[in-house]
Amino acid sequence: MKPRTIAPILLIGLLLLTLLSPFIGSIPIRSTDILSSDPTTPAHTIFWQIRLPRLFLGMCTGIILAVSGMIFQAMFRNPLATPYTLGVSSGASFGAVLFMRAGFELSSGVFSGVTLAAFLGALTSIGLVYSVVRLRGVFSTSRLLLAGVAASFLFSSLIMFIHYTANVQDTFRLMRWLMGSLAMPGYTLVWQLMVVAVVAVTVATLSMRELDLLSTGDDIAESRGVNVERIRHILFFATSLMVGAVVAACGPIGFVGLMVPHICRLLVGPGHVRLAPSVILTGAVFLPVCDLLARTLAAPAEIPVGVITALLGGPFFLWLLVQDRS
């Protein structure tokens, strides 16, 4: 069978698994439990207040990360470019850590102060990486990745400095958060990320033609009528918001933006008119499935989902790097 015929079957299977995932876990849940009239039973609470919001959180985060990866790859014209590999997640983490360490408890409307700080961190690092890469006009893979590594190192050492100044409890909390996790009960974060996921889907679907042209080169895009500067500003702003929101809520979860768009490209080709919808759909099932693994592989203990995606993504990244001939 060809991958194109297997893919829909696989996707439907994963979708089912995703939808059934709240029933799977260290504490089994039967359908009678969740519909019981007594909302105080443990099974009822675990299902409605822990596993279901976690599923939604995973779907929203998966969509956001996958879409931001796809946008980065088109803008930087490189399959290895993602917010994570270019150090933008580190920038967002730094913003968030700085904010948390400073002990602010701000919150305005839907978005918390941590989100805002992470957003600013993301925007700063995108600006940094882009201007470094742009200096010479060409986006060579080595240059791009080096700029990303440099940004990652810079922000990681700043984060380490903040660790150094923090007490033991805070350090432990920050460490756990930096591993990336979806284990947050309740619906507050779900609503926040749902708003951002809607932004991600809107931006991705409205800019499909522009992403196609941007991925062929700025001069071509511009001569075909794309206002390159404006669309780039919009995309930088949108992806910073996306990365900032995810990092503030779940910590940096890596490699989703690398793996999902790449798998989709193999199946539906590079054209964004078909790529964008499939990336959105795959992102929505990929991360919940990783999260299911994270909480069942070592049950009753939980592995942070960021560790799972990094374990899958690291080798994947190396494989892509070996394949890259440019």
Add this chain to the structure above:
Amino acid sequence: MNSPAVLVQNLSVSIDSKPILTDVSVSLESGRFLTIIGPNGAGKSTLLRCIGRLHKLFSGSISIAGRPIADYSRRDLAKCVSYVPQSGDRGLPYTVREFVMMSRYPHLGSFFTVSRTDRDAVARALGEAELESFAERRIDTLSGGERQKVFIAAALAQGAPIVLLDEPTTFLDYRQAAGILDLIRRMNRSSGITVISVTHDINQALDCSDWILALKDGHAVFSGPPAGLLPAGTLDRIFDLPFEVLPTPSPRIFPKRPIP
């Protein structure tokens, strides 16, 4: 009165306070073929990029069909001017048809839906460039000559009356170059498209163009019909190299000494 298709007046460009172009003027009627020649670094590509508004910082004025290019929206300008970059190392993962279809961007309707007109324009452009049999091939599997044809077909599909070409035949072998020149000449002669082309090949410029502009160190040192290049000494001054002209039947030009 008809305004010229392209009018460049007193164009000067500096990049990092280094002058690239100084006081260059040229005017081109619709349907004509202008070739820009000159040594490396003379500012040929910069001039081309200014006319296409790909390089935006300049003094002086550039008008397309009587209207300053800054007054056009990006999409409206794309309906008037298309640009063929050096395609050399661009191994794009898209199929030929997908890539050529992208050129229809300025014409796409609301929600960017592809219409019948767009499909027809792409089919016509692929036909003119004799690329029908390559339509579903990926661009990164094509040879340099085929790839260049794809880029020209894309410019044709864009439907603009003016096409800018940046060294369309550099890096191609003789047969491929001849095919590309044929295509460019056809679109100029049969479809009435105004062509501005940058090239290193003087003989090619003599064969195709109605007008030649020679740049040297950013200055326009020659502007006139091709025959004006033939008198002894003209080319020598442009390239700082002695040239020899073989006059008949169609003049050929050679450097006197092989370039060391």
